Amino acid sequence: MQNVAVRKSKIHGKGVFALKDFKKGEIVLDWSGSQILTPEQTNRVPKEDRKYIYYGKDKRVLVKPPARYVNHSCDPNTFISGFCGIAKTNIKKGEEITEDYSKENNPGLRMECNCRSRKCKSVIKTRPL
Numbered sequence: 747m748q749n750v751a752v753r754k755s756k757i758h759g760k761g762v763f764a765l766k767d768f769k770k771g772e773i774v775l776d777w778s779g780s781q782i783l784t785p786e787q788t789n790r791v792p793k794e795d796r797k798y799i800y801y802g803k804d805k806r807v808l809v810k811p812p813a814r815y816v817n818h819s820c821d822p823n824t825f826i827s828g829f830c831g832i833a834k835t836n837i838k839k840g841e842e843i844t845e846d847y848s849k850e851n852n853p854g855l856r857m858e859c860n861c862r863s864r865k866c867k868s869v870i871k872t873r874p875l
Contacts, residue, residue, distance in 0.1 A: 819844035
């Protein structure tokens with residue numbers, strides 16, 4: 747059974763929302779079924795889908811839905827560990843699932859932030875490729 751749903755987000759476009767309460771430390775999203783890519787395969791991913799590539803320490807993963815629609819927050823309620831989104835805090839049913847993109851190994855990311863949290867950094871940047 748799916749414990750999350752993709753819906754329109756106030757942060758940006760589509761977002762992922764909890765269909766149940768999650769406790770801190772609980773797995774919210776498991777994206778282990780996502781495709782692991784070689785550098786050559788990464789180069790063949792259509793440009794519009796490249797934003798869904800997660801760059802792990804030694805792997806590149808084309809994240810599948812619904813995890814690909816998790817929006818950024820400077821004060822996120824999940825973090826990535828392995829191939830899972832883990833609740834950083836207790837998450838209430840109906841709450842949008844968020845993560846901090848600046849903590850990811852996403853080369854060359856630069857984006858205006860729209861998270862509206864009190865901790866908002868305004869611009870999210872990562873190291874160049």
